Amino acid sequence: MTSILLSLVPAPPSRPGSARAATARDKDQAPASAGAFHMGVHIPQLLPYFCTTPAQLKAIVRIMERKHAIIRVILFLLVAAACAATLVTLKGQLRQEVPELILAEGNNTVERFLPPPGYTRVELPEDSFGAWLRRLPLQESGTPIRYRDGGLPYRQNSHAGVFDIETLRYQQCADGVIRLWAEYLWSQGRQDEIGFHFTSGDFLAWKDWSNGLRAVVLDDFVEFLPIGSQDHSRSAFHQCLVTIFTYAGTKSLPLDAEPVAPQDLAPGDFVLRAGSPGHTMLILDMAINEQGERVALLGQSFIPAVTYHVIMQPNSDLAPWFPLSPDMERLITPWYHFSDPQLLRFTNGNVNG
Secondary structure, three states, rough: OOOHHHHOOOOOOOOOOOOOOHHHHHHHHOOOOOOOOOOOOOOHHHHHHOOOOOHHHHHHHHHOOOOOOOHHHHHHHHHHHHHHHHHHHHHHHOOOOOOOEEEOOOOOHHEOOOOOOOOOOOOOOOHHHHHHHHOOOOOOOOOOEEOOOOOOOOOOEEEEEEOOOOOOOOHHHHHHHHHHHHHHHHOOOOHHHHHOOOOOOOEEEEEHHOOOOEEEEOOEEEEEOOOOOOOOOOOOOHHHHHHHHOOOOOOOHHHEEEEOOOOOOOOOOEEEEEOOOOOOEEEEEEEEOOOEEEEEEEEEEEEEEOOOOOOOOOOOOOOEEEEEOOOOOOEEOOOOOOEEEEEEEEEHHHHOO
C-alpha cells in the first residue's frame, strides 16, 4: 500500500532560484520527499486513514508542499484525528467480537452467566451442593452490593450479581460459606447434619440449639448449657447461625471440611486462606473446555457483612469467570489474592464434631 501511495505523490516542481547550498542544519530540517514534513510524520503511512481516492491524495500532497507552517500543523492534526478515529473504530469492532457472557436477564447463575466460548458447565448430581448453588436466586441485574444496614460499599465494579438472600448479622467471609452450606442442608431435609466448629474447637449443632442448648463463652472458655427454650423455627435457625458466625471463622472452617486435590475441585468447594484476617471464596460453578482448562464463578461475602455476591474481574474477556490453574497455587481476584490456598469441601455429616 505504501509503494502505491508513493507512486501517486508527484515530485516537487523545480523553481528557478530556489536552489541553495545544503548545510547540516538544512539537511536536518529539509523534508526527505514530498511525503514527509518537518514534524517527522511520514504522510504516505497516514493518508490511507484520511483519503480514499488518488485525487484526494494528490490534493493533500500539493497542500503539504506549501511553506505555511500553520497549514501543515492543521493538516497534521486532521490526519492524526482521522487515524485516532480509525483506531477507535477498529478497537470497537474487535470488542464487539468478544461474546457477552453476562446477560441482563436471568434468575440464577445458569440463566445469567454464559460459559466462555469452547467451555461447557461441568455435570453435577441434581441433589448436590453445587447444583443447589446454580438454582440460588439472584436479585435483578445491576443490583449493588450493600452492607447489612443498607449502606453501599465504595467498590461496586467488581461484582456480576447479588444473591437474593438476607444478610444475617456478622455474616462476613467465612460466615457466608457457612450460611449457604447450612441453607443447603436445611433445604434437603438434612437439618440434623447442620453444625460447625468455633475457632476454639468447640462444636455447635443445630439440633442441640433447637432443643434449648446455648453456648456460654468467656474468652477461650466455652460451655453449652440447656438454658434456652425448644424452637425448631427458621427464625431460631438463623439465631443459631448468628451465634456460629460470632465464634467461627477462616481458622475454624477446615475443622468442618476435608482437603480437595486441585484436579478434583467442583462447584460447592471453597478456596481458603486462614488467618486474622483471612478470606475464603466459594466456587459457585465451573466450566471446562476440550483441553481440560477450567474456569469458575466465585462468590463471597466480606468484612463488614455484605450481601453475598458473584465477583468478577472488570474489563476481562472472561468476566465473570476466573481461570483456575492446574496446581491452584495462586488465585488472583480484584478482592483478594490467594497464595497457596487451602482447597476444601464440606463433609456430609459433621454433627459429631
